[in-house]
Amino acid sequence: MISFKNVSYSHNRESGIYNADLQIDAEDFAFLIGPTGSGKTTIMRLIYMDLFPESGIVTVNGYHSNKIKRRKIPHLRRNIGMVFQDYHLLTDRTLFDNVALALHIVGIDSAELEDRVMDVLYEVGLDGKEDRKPNELSGGEQQRACLARALVKEPEIILADEPTGNLDPIAAFELIKLLEKINQEGTSIFMASHNYNLIKGRGHRIMEIHEGKLRNGL
Numbered sequence: 593m594i595s596f597k598n599v600s601y602s603h604n605r606e607s608g609i610y611n612a613d614l615q616i617d618a619e620d621f622a623f624l625i626g627p628t629g630s631g632k633t634t635i636m637r638l639i640y641m642d643l644f645p646e647s648g649i650v651t652v653n654g655y656h657s658n659k660i661k662r663r664k665i666p667h668l669r670r671n672i673g674m675v676f677q678d679y680h681l682l683t684d685r686t687l688f689d690n691v692a693l694a695l696h697i698v699g700i701d702s703a704e705l706e707d708r709v710m711d712v713l714y715e716v717g718l719d720g721k722e723d724r725k726p727n728e729l730s731g732g733e734q735q736r737a738c739l740a741r742a743l744v745k746e747p748e749i750i751l752a753d754e755p756t757g758n759l760d761p762i763a764a765f766e767l768i769k770l771l772e773k774i775n776q777e778g779t780s781i782f783m784a785s786h787n788y789n790l791i792k793g794r795g796h797r798i799m800e801i802h803e804g805k806l807r808n809g810l
């Protein structure tokens with residue numbers, strides 16, 4: 593589903609990703625753990641092809657980073673649910689619209705659209721808040737709004753970049769359990785976090801990144 597073969601990317605001389613190898617298969621649940629600035633978001637951006645490697649190849653659902661045409665990138669992202677570390681919610685739109693907009697692109701009728709949006713809002717515990725704008729939601733609620741927006745596309749994989757960063761320990765644990773449930777329903781999950789305590793001992797694969805160097809297994 594996702595593979596990195598000897599991937600390197602540098603933002604500048606001091607920071608980047610160096611010779612990374614990575615493999616995520618269908619229905620996997622894998623964590624990417626590493627301190628702030630170690631390269632977790634950079635890895636995520638390479639997966640959804642917002643960044644392209646300087647050497648090596650990223651392959652996602654049969655699309656190769658060295659061959660993909662720019663116009664095919666939206667196709668690639670249709671099957672990836674991205675939960676961004678900094679939310680990327682549209683501030684002038686309601687919660688409902690923020691989630692619904694992820695589906696407009698795919699093109700479905702309005703009754704089905706409403707059903708699917710309300711279902712995912714319920715799933716993430718935001719039902720009743722659909723008319724609020726992002727600035728009328730707490731940080732943790734905005735984080736769950738991002739998860740709803742990713743889920744509504746029914747993607748094959750969810751990339752969750754520090755999705756618990758703004759949650760208290762109980763809410764963070766609840767969010768992990770929700771991701772586990774989504775995974776059991778057949779969606780792969782790749783989640784970045786710097787909070788090892790939150791993710792250890794849950795039986796999932798853990799990859800570690802340190803100063804741009806990736807290591808499998810912990």
Ligand SMILES: Nc1ncnc2c1ncn2[C@@H]1O[C@H](COP(=O)(O)OP(=O)(O)OP(=O)(O)O)[C@@H](O)[C@H]1O
Nearest residue numbers: 603604607608627628629630631632633634635786
């Ligand atoms: N657009 C950019 N331009 C220059 N340097 C960047 C850019 N984005 C990231 N970096 C640098 O690359 C390194 C990795 O950044 P990245 O955002 O991938 O880290 P991270 O592991 O996601 O950190 P955090 O836990 O704080 O989110 C850092 O040293 C960062 O300063």
Ligand SMILES: [Mg+2]
Nearest residue numbers: 632633677753
């Ligand atoms: Mg990050």
